[in-house]
Amino acid sequence: MTATDAGGRARRSVAARTGEGVLDDTVPMRVVGHLAYRPGPTGWRHSIRTRIMGAILLVSMLTSTLLGASLSEQAARQSRENLRQQAVTKLETVADSYRLDGRVRLGATTDPQAPPQELVTGMEVGERRSYYDGETMWATERLGRDVMLSVEVDGSGLREQDARRFRTLVLGFLGAALGSLALSWWMGNALSRRLRRAATAATAMAEGDPSARTHQGGQDEVAALTRAVDSMATTLQRRLETERAFTADVAHELRTPVTGLVSAAELLPDGRATTLVRNQIGRLRRLVEDLLEVSRLESGSEVAQLEEHELGDLVDRTVRFLAVSAPCDRVELRGDSPARVLVDPRRFERIMANLLVNVQRHGGGECVVTVVRRAVVVDDDGPGYPPEIVDRGPQRFHGTGEHKGTGLGLTIITKQAETMGATVEFSSSRSGGARTVLRLQEAL
Incomplete structure (x- = not known):
């Protein structure tokens, strides 16, 4: 080159x-x-959509966790109570039979070492107790000074119920998480999208496009904001159009007298003053030509x-x-x-x-x-x-x-x-x- x-x-x-x-x-x-509008470098962590999603997700998780734990605890207590009633009923049947003929039935035992020591320690004659050790429900009654009758009921069914409740609680927790996540995404994205449209329009206006509008309806605060942005854009567009029209009119009006000045300056005798006048008239002519060029370009008529x-x-x-x-x-x-x-x-x-x-x-x-x-x-x-x-x-x-x-x-x-x-x-x-x-x- x-x-x-x-x-x-x-x-x-x-x-x-x-x-x-x-x-x-x-x-x-x-x-x-x-x-074109490009979001600033705020990142997803600072987005209002992320904050809405986080808030809804946190509230739903806390609610589902507390409610699920409360219901699970109530169900567990009710299941243990039912198992205790079964053991007590079995103990009553065995005790009545033992009083009649002295025989032990239905898998009961009179061995004081068989039941957990927490259950039998300190029992008095005629006292009846029940105890669940995590695997078996025990029921014991001291019939006499040397006679202690104990029965047991397998708690495997109770453990299976607890496992099923836990699985149900986890599935419910996950379902609530997914549901709340989808709902919060929809709500946050809807709000964020409307705000982004307003930001896009405002940015376009700042970049010199006064025709940009948000075109959004609604009655909430975001709608009020977007209407204000549209109103501002309309006012700005009118002012710019007025300014451009004024600039074009001034340039057109000045063109004729400036042309006359250029012609008149050429007729002046050469000299320092004439050179100064011609230079200033030349600057004025270039300014008018630039104004006319800008007016044509901004009118959109140039191809x-x-x-x-x-x-x-x-x-x-x-x-x-x-x-x-x-x-x-x-x-x-x-x-x-x-x-x-x-x-x-x-x-x-x-x-x-x-x-x-x-x-x-x-x-x-x-x-x-x-x-x-x-x-x-x-x-x-x-x-x-x-x-x-x-x-x-x-x-x-x-x-x-x-x-x-x-x-x-x-x-x-x-x-x-x-x-x-x-x-x-x-x-x-x-x-x-x-x-x-x-x-x-x-x-x-």
Whole structure:
């Protein structure tokens, strides 16, 4: 590719770079063009949807656990009571039979060592006790000083009931967890989706799309918020339309008298005062032309005539042509692997001209233009873009830097890029200067 200096002389670049440092993803960039809302880096842990899900899940788990444990405990006590009644009934039958004929029946025993010692310790004559040791229900009655009658009932059925209740409790717990999780997901997602729509509309408005709306109904607080956002968008759109119409009208009204001033200035005799007048009239004419161009671009009536070009050759030809007017002290071209792109040459020339003029005014007059595949990167040696341009993009009539201007140059760049279906990124280069990346559509 070709490198040109301010005098218009052309020379070949000694070396071609591979794009080192051109597209540094670690540097935050502002994409102006095809805009879309992307959530901030809050993460799922800070999402209101996650918090709603967590709250509902926690409450349902606590409720199901406490209720299940309470019901299970009541059922266990009732089962043990039924088993105790069986043992007591069996003991009564065995005791009555023993009193009649002195015989022990139904598997009963008079051995005082057979039942658990916790059951028989300290028993008095005529006293009856029952005890469950976790496997067997015991019932014992002291019939006399030396006679202690004991019966036992197997507690395997009780253990099986406890196991079934535990399984039922676990299944109920899991069912409640899944149900509450699904319900909380639905509720949280519905609320979060409505809030995200409002955030999307608000972000789109902040990016310069006043036609964005939430289009949501309802009577709750979120609906009130979205209606407020829509109302704000409508008001903002009206104000912007009024401002644009006023700007276009002013530019059209000024065009005729400015043309007359240019013609009249050409008739003045040469001199220092005449040169000063002509320069100021020239600045006024360029301002009016920029205003008219911005008005046309913002009206949406502009249609790009896209053609297929090899990006490296296109940049080379464009910079050669612009070097005739010497917009910068030095322009160096570098490139690697240029692609074929869809571009409107006239609009591309306008973008490059404004970029080089911006370098001349604010970037120290020296820049490096690099082609990487379908992107054109312009780096200068100036102080870099102000944070407001990196964060929000250029705004017309909001000039920044040491030599504040109208802010129309960068605005024209973004609008012309949008018309071609391209995007523009504003950031800082590794050397600290301003970096502008123009990404074009790659030809199929």
